[in-house]
Amino acid sequence: MSNKPAPEDRVPLTARKVSFAWEGTPLHWVPGDPFTTHTINVLHLLLPAGERWFVHVYKQVLPYIRDERLRADVIGFIGQEATHAQAHDEVLPHLREQGLDPTPYTAQVDWFFERLLGDRALPPGRARRWWLMERVALIAAIEHYTAFLGNWVLNAGELDRRGADPTMLDLLRWHGAEEVEHRSVAFDLFTHVDGGYRRRARTWATAFAALVFLWQRGTRFFMANDPTLVDGRASLREFYRRGRQGTLPATGDLLRSVPRYLSRAYHPSQEGSTEQAVAYLASSPAALAALAALAPEEGAR
Ligand SMILES: [Fe+2]
Numbered sequence: 001m002s003n004k005p006a007p008e009d010r011v012p013l014t015a016r017k018v019s020f021a022w023e024g025t026p027l028h029w030v031p032g033d034p035f036t037t038h039t040i041n042v043l044h045l046l047l048p049a050g051e052r053w054f055v056h057v058y059k060q061v062l063p064y065i066r067d068e069r070l071r072a073d074v075i076g077f078i079g080q081e082a083t084h085a086q087a088h089d090e091v092l093p094h095l096r097e098q099g100l101d102p103t104p105y106t107a108q109v110d111w112f113f114e115r116l117l118g119d120r121a122l123p124p125g126r127a128r129r130w131w132l133m134e135r136v137a138l139i140a141a142i143e144h145y146t147a148f149l150g151n152w153v154l155n156a157g158e159l160d161r162r163g164a165d166p167t168m169l170d171l172l173r174w175h176g177a178e179e180v181e182h183r184s185v186a187f188d189l190f191t192h193v194d195g196g197y198r199r200r201a202r203t204w205a206t207a208f209a210a211l212v213f214l215w216q217r218g219t220r221f222f223m224a225n226d227p228t229l230v231d232g233r234a235s236l237r238e239f240y241r242r243g244r245q246g247t248l249p250a251t252g253d254l255l256r257s258v259p260r261y262l263s264r265a266y267h268p269s270q271e272g273s274t275e276q277a278v279a280y281l282a283s284s285p286a287a288l289a290a291l292a293a294l295a296p297e298e299g300a301r
């Protein structure tokens with residue numbers, strides 16, 4: 001195996017406009033399964049701050065890119081991530097209307113990305129570059145998991161079988177498909193500007209620990225504050241069970257993804273299917289609704 005991308009897997013990246021209407025989405029959008037619902041709902045809390053942080057870091061790294069195609073990919077990636085952040089943000093007022101105010105948790109997430117992982121008062125030079133490269137490597141590790149989750153949700157037929165809300169599924173699959181589509185950008189950028197193996201391994205450990213910590217905290221927060229649950233709890237056992245049932249990723253699949261990222265032969269193009277992602281994006285109801293809304297304006301020109 002080599003860690004070069006398959007050339008046919010490269011597609012020009014554009015931020016697709018989307019439009020979601022949340023009025024009809026129930027609180028437990030996986031019927032009768034608040035644990036699955038809230039575990040996935042954590043995405044709406046983590047992603048807006050996380051993806052805006054990606055954009056903030058990538059704008060700083062643009063001057064270090066010496067390859068025009070990679071630069072175009074990074075600019076496309078920035079556009080897609082900014083759109084994702086906004087789409088997940090728009091779910092939050094709907095959660096508040098249903099009695100779930102996520103502000104105490106999002107305040108912690110904002111602190112994490114803006115303060116802990118934000119710009120530090122460093123003099124220009126080696127220290128500043130070190131901190132930028134560290135964050136570029138962290139993003140590559142996080143994107144290993146966004147692509148993993150994107151690939152998972154595109155294939156999570158069990159959510160359809162359980163009657164999950166179609167609007168929420170479309171948000172997750174539109175986002176997941178774009179994560180699969182742009183899954184190589186963060187790793188290619190890291191390889192281009194640094195690519196050190198020790199840095200890759202170290203930042204993977206940090207990213208993995210932070211994701212597990214923030215995710216379980218977010219699920220506990222939602223379960224504890226869900227107004228319809230008397231004693232809402234979250235546990236690893238529940239997560240494992242849902243993984244076996246197929247409504248959440250399987251724990252074994254998650255664990256097997258670890259050595260893949262740490263392999264010296266790793267390249268994200270080996271994970272997921274661009275063809276499947278692009279096919280979903282061509283049929284996503286939210287993307288089609290946004291196109292239909294644009295059509296009258298275009299016709300008037
Ligand atoms: Fe994203």
Ligand SMILES: [Fe+2]
Nearest residue numbers: 081143146179
């Ligand atoms: Fe992404």
